[in-house]
Amino acid sequence: MFAASGINGALGRAMLLVGIIGSLFGAIAAISSARQRDQAVAKLIPRFAILVFAAGFGAFAVMERAMITRDFSLAYVQKVGSVSTPAVFNFAAVWSALEGSILMWVLILAGYTLAVTFWLRKKMDDVLSRYALGVMFIVSMFFFVLSFGPANPFAAGPAGVFDGPGPNPLLQNHLLVMFHPPMLYLGYVGMTVPFAFAIAALITGRVGEGWLLATRRWTLFAWGFLTIGIVLGSWWSYEVLGWSGVWAWDPVENASLLPWITATAYIHSVLVQERRGMLRVWNLSLLVSTFSLTILGTFLTRSGVLNSVHAFSQSAIGPWLLTFFAVIVIVSVGLIGWRGDRLHSPGSIDSPLSREGAFLANNVLFAIFAFVVLLGTVFPLIVEALQSRTIVVGEPFFNRLTIPIGITMLTIMAIAPVLPWRKASQELLSKRLFWPAWCGVIALAGSVWVGATGLAPLLTFALGGFASGSALRQVVLATRRQGLRGLVGRANGGMIVHLGVIIIAVALAASNSFTHSQELNLEVGKVATFSGHTFELVDVTEEKTDRATAVKALVKVDGGKAYAPAITKFTKQGMNVGTPSVKTGLANDIYLTLEPPVRQDENKARIKVFIKPLLLWLWIGGGLMALGTLLAAFPGRRRKPTSPTSDDDFAADLLVTL
Amino acid sequence: MNSKSVNNKWSWMLVVLSAVALLVFGSTRSSGPQTQADRIDAITKVLACPTCQGESVYVSRASAAESIRAEVARQIASGQRSDDEIIAYIEARFGSRVLLVPRSTGLDSLIWVLPVFALVCAVGTLGFAFRRWKVVGSDSISEEDAQLVERALREER
Numbered sequence: 001m002f003a004a005s006g007i008n009g010a011l012g013r014a015m016l017l018v019g020i021i022g023s024l025f026g027a028i029a030a031i032s033s034a035r036q037r038d039q040a041v042a043k044l045i046p047r048f049a050i051l052v053f054a055a056g057f058g059a060f061a062v063m064e065r066a067m068i069t070r071d072f073s074l075a076y077v078q079k080v081g082s083v084s085t086p087a088v089f090n091f092a093a094v095w096s097a098l099e100g101s102i103l104m105w106v107l108i109l110a111g112y113t114l115a116v117t118f119w120l121r122k123k124m125d126d127v128l129s130r131y132a133l134g135v136m137f138i139v140s141m142f143f144f145v146l147s148f149g150p151a152n153p154f155a156a157g158p159a160g161v162f163d164g165p166g167p168n169p170l171l172q173n174h175l176l177v178m179f180h181p182p183m184l185y186l187g188y189v190g191m192t193v194p195f196a197f198a199i200a201a202l203i204t205g206r207v208g209e210g211w212l213l214a215t216r217r218w219t220l221f222a223w224g225f226l227t228i229g230i231v232l233g234s235w236w237s238y239e240v241l242g243w244s245g246v247w248a249w250d251p252v253e254n255a256s257l258l259p260w261i262t263a264t265a266y267i268h269s270v271l272v273q274e275r276r277g278m279l280r281v282w283n284l285s286l287l288v289s290t291f292s293l294t295i296l297g298t299f300l301t302r303s304g305v306l307n308s309v310h311a312f313s314q315s316a317i318g319p320w321l322l323t324f325f326a327v328i329v330i331v332s333v334g335l336i337g338w339r340g341d342r343l344h345s346p347g348s349i350d351s352p353l354s355r356e357g358a359f360l361a362n363n364v365l366f367a368i369f370a371f372v373v374l375l376g377t378v379f380p381l382i383v384e385a386l387q388s389r390t391i392v393v394g395e396p397f398f399n400r401l402t403i404p405i406g407i408t409m410l411t412i413m414a415i416a417p418v419l420p421w422r423k424a425s426q427e428l429l430s431k432r433l434f435w436p437a438w439c440g441v442i443a444l445a446g447s448v449w450v451g452a453t454g455l456a457p458l459l460t461f462a463l464g465g466f467a468s469g470s471a472l473r474q475v476v477l478a479t480r481r482q483g484l485r486g487l488v489g490r491a492n493g494g495m496i497v498h499l500g501v502i503i504i505a506v507a508l509a510a511s512n513s514f515t516h517s518q519e520l521n522l523e524v525g526k527v528a529t530f531s532g533h534t535f536e537l538v539d540v541t542e543e544k545t546d547r548a549t550a551v552k553a554l555v556k557v558d559g560g561k562a563y564a565p566a567i568t569k570f571t572k573q574g575m576n577v578g579t580p581s582v583k584t585g586l587a588n589d590i591y592l593t594l595e596p597p598v599r600q601d602e603n604k605a606r607i608k609v610f611i612k613p614l615l616l617w618l619w620i621g622g623g624l625m626a627l628g629t630l631l632a633a634f635p636g637r638r639r640k641p642t643s644p645t646s647d648d649d650f651a652a653d654l655l656v657t658l
Numbered sequence: 659m660n661s662k663s664v665n666n667k668w669s670w671m672l673v674v675l676s677a678v679a680l681l682v683f684g685s686t687r688s689s690g691p692q693t694q695a696d697r698i699d700a701i702t703k704v705l706a707c708p709t710c711q712g713e714s715v716y717v718s719r720a721s722a723a724e725s726i727r728a729e730v731a732r733q734i735a736s737g738q739r740s741d742d743e744i745i746a747y748i749e750a751r752f753g754s755r756v757l758l759v760p761r762s763t764g765l766d767s768l769i770w771v772l773p774v775f776a777l778v779c780a781v782g783t784l785g786f787a788f789r790r791w792k793v794v795g796s797d798s799i800s801e802e803d804a805q806l807v808e809r810a811l812r813e814e815r
Contacts, residue, residue, distance in 0.1 A: 348791035394758035
């Protein structure tokens, strides 16, 4: 037993040490070869990238091995491992607490470093590539050190422990824990790549458009995963937490949303730079903000500064992350200041009523949106620091401020896609917006017809119709011209993403504004009615395993299939976890939860019913966003490549020739 | 359809008028009587669960939240207090940390003021930039970019 445990602990630590050394040498090789233009040293970079990835992968594999073989000599396995956890949740238990999450970060970052190295293998002569890889190695080294030191997952635990509590019960009753965190991390960590290129561009002074075009797809890739991760997180919240909501403005959720907002702003404003060469400082700042917000978010949520429902992972890594955040900000701001003269944007924007004008307005909104989310997240800290008083900033605050922002965004989404670059005439606008506007009116009439009330939801439905009209117009015109090829490419894929966003906005407005709920005291044999649906209790069952005791109420909805909301008492943690059961439909979800106290022997159950309109469309919209991102990543054909810098292949060549 | 009819001012008037009419009608009509459950939901959404971290009473399944929910339900069933009075009553019993909406006085008011301030600054900067661009007008192209384009065009040929 002891010998075996020694192996996992020692092997894991050794892997991390190799990772630190590999990243250090990789960074030295990359940066010194970039400074001295030394081709021989540059040839070593790929080897270090492979070494770093092997170390990261090895460390993660060792942790999985320790978890699967239930090696209770490790403190981490004692904390989140248990003999009775089912295999799938045991596999996911590795990332169910802080140390393991950092280890996953290490693995994914090492993977990105290797992928970027491979992608740059033929462009290694370029100094910019070397600097970018240097930055990747430095960030990798930081996370390896973090995992080796303050967030060590391989620390030995007290002897004589043969079983543990297992992961937090909330993390072991839905399969989504397998997918939500890895997706989110692929997005989060992926933002390192554009950041590395931004820093490299600043160092080399080649702040033109070449580097930016080259990294655009990496940003889109990371953004797509971040989107999927956030949507899966909402789905998990809906399926597991039992309050029928998808988003609670919890600090951890906000931390994942913040880089998403700035990255979304970047994806839009980068088009202005590609087309017009403007907004250089702004785009660099957005990339730097996105990356530093991932670090700040991790600091806020994982250091215990802010408490949240995700508080099961806290430790002393706070000062490390805060220092790293400060270094990133200082270095980036310093570099931007140093290169100020080259960053001066040529050209000007002729009219606010143009494609670039709309992108600017969009960016202002996204910046305000990010500011509101950040302010709401850290405000309790400020009040506590200044007046040592506890306040809570929750959903009502965020809703009040973000709903107007969202509605304004929908307005821009309705108009911007039809705007030409440079300048739009009134006749052109009136012609192009005519049918989309009617789509809006029809959507509004339809929602009034089905009984929707309230200004904010109605505006959302109307503008949603308008904006989807504009998006569809673009897609229809493109497919009419180019057939199926009209579905790929940035502009067209982007419109599919817009459609997904609109569907999500409509679904959020409908499900937030028109949810009805009622508690029903059900008895076997009696039928209760709520909101036009019937509910009949069939049976109350109890299932006991050595891990948990689950009480399930079988409820027939509308005389059809029986749904089984449950309350599971996890024996080891002494924690009750409610598991909702949902009858999904295109128009309504019927969401059932079993309410405590549970009296299993009396053939009675207290059930809470939520009727949630259009909720299913959230996931459909999320899927459409993912699909659109994929389509946008394929190179589309431009009708007239008026500006040579907007061509993809040219960008790649540029990177080599420069 | 021909472009003349599309460009018609009258059809745009019709769009705007019908949208406004529908919005006014839809947002002012009553959505049916508010049930007790709706009132409980509305109140518990702005109350923070005192033992949890940042969750509302509506969201939380903790026992403290359960008891506040039960208290709110009891108050509503007795029918003597308005929603605001119930919230004030709960605040008096549990302290201000059960309020989920920041106050609009003192330091707390900053959370409302700062976003508005940021918006004004951002819109102001944007307006200023557009005005400046209008004055500058013509494009001034940097040397580097000019060379870039030149080289690109050469390679294209």
